[in-house]
Amino acid sequence: MNQTALPDAAGASAPVQGIHLMAKPMGPICNLDCSYCFYLEKEHQFEPRHRFRMSDEVLQAYVRSYVEAQTTPEVEFTWQGGEPTLLGVEFFERVVAAQRPWAASKRIRNTLQTNGTLIDETWARFLAREGFTVGLSLDGPREVHDLYRLDKQGRSSFDAVMRGLRLLQQHGVALNVLVTVARDVARHPLEVYRFLKDEGVRFIQFNPVVERLPGPAAIALGQTFGTPPFLSRPSSPTDGPAAVTQHTVEPEAYGDFLIAVFDEWVRHDVGSIHVMNFEWALAAWCQLPATVCLFAPRCGKAAIVEHNGSVYSCDHFMYPDYHLGDIRRDSLVELMQSPRQQAFGAAKETALPAYCRRCDYRFACHGECPKNRFATTPDGEPGLNYLCPSYKKYFRHITAAMNGMAKLLAHGQPASAIMQALDGPLIIDLRR
Ligand code: SF4
Numbered sequence: 384m385n386q387t388a389l390p391d392a393a394g395a396s397a398p399v400q401g402i403h404l405m406a407k408p409m410g411p412i413c414n415l416d417c418s419y420c421f422y423l424e425k426e427h428q429f430e431p432r433h434r435f436r437m438s439d440e441v442l443q444a445y446v447r448s449y450v451e452a453q454t455t456p457e458v459e460f461t462w463q464g465g466e467p468t469l470l471g472v473e474f475f476e477r478v479v480a481a482q483r484p485w486a487a488s489k490r491i492r493n494t495l496q497t498n499g500t501l502i503d504e505t506w507a508r509f510l511a512r513e514g515f516t517v518g519l520s521l522d523g524p525r526e527v528h529d530l531y532r533l534d535k536q537g538r539s540s541f542d543a544v545m546r547g548l549r550l551l552q553q554h555g556v557a558l559n560v561l562v563t564v565a566r567d568v569a570r571h572p573l574e575v576y577r578f579l580k581d582e583g584v585r586f587i588q589f590n591p592v593v594e595r596l597p598g599p600a601a602i603a604l605g606q607t608f609g610t611p612p613f614l615s616r617p618s619s620p621t622d623g624p625a626a627v628t629q630h631t632v633e634p635e636a637y638g639d640f641l642i643a644v645f646d647e648w649v650r651h652d653v654g655s656i657h658v659m660n661f662e663w664a665l666a667a668w669c670q671l672p673a674t675v676c677l678f679a680p681r682c683g684k685a686a687i688v689e690h691n692g693s694v695y696s697c698d699h700f701m702y703p704d705y706h707l708g709d710i711r712r713d714s715l716v717e718l719m720q721s722p723r724q725q726a727f728g729a730a731k732e733t734a735l736p737a738y739c740r741r742c743d744y745r746f747a748c749h750g751e752c753p754k755n756r757f758a759t760t761p762d763g764e765p766g767l768n769y770l771c772p773s774y775k776k777y778f779r780h781i782t783a784a785m786n787g788m789a790k791l792l793a794h795g796q797p798a799s800a801i802m803q804a805l806d807g808p809l810i811i812d813l814r815r
């Protein structure tokens with residue numbers, strides 16, 4: 384999922400602007416074997432013994448075309464996988480060297496998303512020196528983290544991740560912890576949240592797991608998870624409604640998880656702990672542009688470039704029908720403005736069921752990610768988001784506090800004043 388905006392000091396997130404192209408320099412290859420990971424199995428889309436490593440030719444083409452495609456003064460590179468640290472620090476030294484010629488005209492930032500298990504002193508020093516932001520996958524305390532995040536031999540990864548976290552903190556690396564909310568993780572909201580707080584984590588993002596069992600289209604591609612629902616390609620094979628995997632969060636449970644964390648956060652931690660999910664919602668309540676593709680009205684601005692130069696419409700649509708071109712041959716601007724990518728982006732809005740169109744929370748939700756739209760509305764229309772019961776419940780629950788924080792910000796006060804307001808009569812004024 385392409386969630387790249389990091390909160391600013393005021394506690395709001397910067398809107399995602401321009402084109403965003405997330406890179407997979409190691410493809411789907413990873414040293415862990417997390418049972419809910421949707422990307423590991425993309426390996427089956429390549430030949431046996433394929434070399435999953437971004438070449439210097441692809442790296443140079445990516446850096447050049449990505450910088451040249453940006454109209455904004457800032458360019459944000461995001462490195463993801465698979466596990467990008469398997470490439471070694473040397474690869475990222477070459478990344479920084481490739482970016483250097485543009486550093487005078489653009490502010491270049493890098494974000495590395497990692498499972499943290501290979502972070503050592505050398506990595507931590509490099510990431511600090513080059514100003515990388517790190518997205519670290521950590522699902523909570525040992526007993527929660529080890530529910531799903533095991534290595535290839537089925538062993539715990541917890542100690543290795545915690546070692547990485549501490550090294551990154553010691554070196555002052557900007558850090559955002561990504562918690563994957565799978566079925567059993569969802570049962571432990573406060574254990575997860577308080578654990579991260581106690582570990583000194585200040586930026587947290589929750590990502591729900593929603594995957595379906597494979598149908599014929601997925602099996603034909605050698606996949607064990609279902610393909611996303613039909614979007615904009617009439618010819619695209621797709622798996623219709625199917626049972627979800629055992630790791631998938633239950634339809635209402637993700638909302639319950641967010642609500643439990645929100646209730647603690649809004650009373651104690653506004654302004655000191657940045658929970659991205661709440662900041663995305665606050666942006667919507669402040670009538671600001673969406674800061675993450677999930678809650679934007681349209682898709683289409685956040686593509687991926689694989690290790691071999693192939694560009695796809697989105698991280699969740701890395702399938703042959705969503706292959707846009709090759710970064711070495713094609714103009715990135717033309718690929719992103721192509722009728723195929725434009726149709727992909729517009730389909731999020733045009734395919735929205737009537738139930739969503741008249742929903743009170745459409746302004747904050749926009750039907751969330753199309754890959755999760757395989758449920759049916761109460762009146763029988765297909766294309767409803769599987770997580771709709773979660774979102775309706777969550778958005779309803781946070782409305783009063785969000786209205787309060789939006790009003791505080793509009794009056795030049797910090798959103799954190801909501802914490803006092805919730806204890807006194809001010810909340811009544813804010814609700815007017
Ligand atoms: S909360 Fe449900 S009905 Fe409302 S926009 Fe989101 S998915 Fe649609």
Ligand code: SF4
Pocket residue numbers: 384385676677678681682683684685697698699731751752753754
């Ligand atoms: S399909 Fe759209 S909302 Fe979902 S991850 Fe891709 S760009 Fe974001």
